[in-house]
Amino acid sequence: MCQIHECNVELSCEQLDRDSLAALREAFHQRHKALFSYSEPDSPVELVNLECSVIARLQRPPLPELEIPAMACTAAPEGHRPMLFSADAPWQDTPVYNGDRLRAGQSILGPCVIEEATTNIVVPPGWRATLEPSATYRLTPGD
Incomplete structure (x- = not known):
């Protein structure tokens, strides 16, 4: 038997290290069993896609401030x-x-x-x- 199906597994951790990868592998096997009714924990697992969300507080960038010309001019089409x-x-x-x-x-x-x-x-x-x-x-x- 071969696990050929992809499935999304959520991982909530501060750092991707050996322990979090082991937890990810275990979560994959549990999710695979829940979705497809079987799991093969001794088979290799391949990470296909990695999605990441980052939340941060940033200073709002300043808006540009275009100078208004002293003399009004008419726009000409090109x-x-x-x-x-x-x-x-x-x-x-x-x-x-x-x-x-x-x-x-x-x-x-x-x-x-x-x-x-x-x-x-x-x-x-x-x-x-x-x-x-x-x-x-x-x-x-x-x-």
């Missing part, structure tokens, strides 16, 4: 792309903005797309996106 915003609406030629080039305080009325390094922000028609000094975007119903 291109356009056709987009659908509703199943019953026609395609719209939609402006595409580079998020790295936007300045704090700038607002863009949708429809538009703001391309960031890790995401794209789609601003639907009738909505406004404003780049906040905290480097976040605030979306609000447009004027």
